[in-house]
Amino acid sequence: MTVKITDRAFDPYQEIQAYQNARTANIGAAGASSIFIGTMRDFNDGVGVTGMTLDYYPGMTEKQLEKIVTEAQSLWPVIDSLVIHRVGDILPHESIVLVAVWSSHRGDAFDATRYIMEALKSTVPFWKKERLVTEGERWVAHNTSGYKAG
């Protein structure tokens, strides 16, 4: 299990491959990899967005991320997991978050990945401030549930 916060742009696919290559012993057992990548869009709520700043609470953010990944690993038989979250100034099309879960069976990998994403979205201290094409900046008010439509 690895949790990383980074203020630099990262390539999620390179990160996954590097992580797998460093842990070859596990690969033979992991039949299923479930991956989620959140990318910065160039619009939100109908308004063009030119960039974003991701604020966080150093210390608590890492602590809460590790907590939810540990919870996921206790709820499902996860072989390994990798979570990377961007902070600082972000441009459209850059990756914000990567969650990767390796498991023997696909159901566990899907469930754990989604659990981590929903817990991250609702409990881990990150805050987005968007720079708008039209009207300066705005803090994003709240995240919506990923289990409901919309």
Added chain:
Amino acid sequence: MTVKITDRAFDPYQEIQAYQNARTANIGAAGASSIFIGTMRDFNDGVGVTGMTLDYYPGMTEKQLEKIVTEAQSLWPVIDSLVIHRVGDILPHESIVLVAVWSSHRGDAFDATRYIMEALKSTVPFWKKERLVTEGERWVAHNTSGYKAG
């Protein structure tokens, strides 16, 4: 939407990146990418496996794959999707299947990816024959449900 059957080893991450690079127009709208990768394990049901042959029904396999991806795209607002499935002789640690779904919102990406995987596992004509460390070859009898434990 792209569906591919291949008898050669493929790198799922290179495939995803090449696919995204060829479709840059969509990327700004896709905040969420959900990816599933099925990899050949080196054991199954407690027995060591040295390799596998994946049989399929040329024509019907592609047709059924396209059908389930089209169904997923009608059930959820999917921006794009990529499915690659290996056939022929496969070695442990090689990728068997890749499902990638791009959507504006994570819930749709998760739901569509899982739908495609479950439909693929239960309806698309592929058959695995495992080469065992101990006792020759055996056809895999059936897939289990990815929504149930185990």
Added chain:
Amino acid sequence: MSIKVFYFASLKDHVGRSEDDLTYTCLLTVKEVWTHVNADTALPGNTLAAVNMEYVEFDDMVNDGDVVAFFPPVTGG
């Protein structure tokens, strides 16, 4: 009428052939196609059937020129 029949995977091993050609004058169901080309081999209970690459039920009718396929539960992914 003329029907092409294919077998896949463990069912191919079971019947010992990968395909059959069936020429017949009466209307046939999918189940009857099996019976005509496999008189000595009972249809395994979990067999699936397709006509022209779409899943069918065993009491569906086949037409002249149809391609019928029999195969075991699928195990891809």
Added chain:
Amino acid sequence: MSIKVFYFASLKDHVGRSEDDLTYTCLLTVKEVWTHVNADTALPGNTLAAVNMEYVEFDDMVNDGDVVAFFPPVTGG
């Protein structure tokens, strides 16, 4: 006792500061910490609170040396 207080994101903008130091002699709840350092600013209804980097309720007690944080609903991912 001595309490460190942090504000994040829109709440930092709202109170106009990123942190406060509070020295006090009585027992305090989290809610009372807010009231002491923000006498003129009502606590926004959706505010979350943490003590020593763990989520707490507003009627939980704080201890000497605790770090209290107030922030709006999180919007990461």
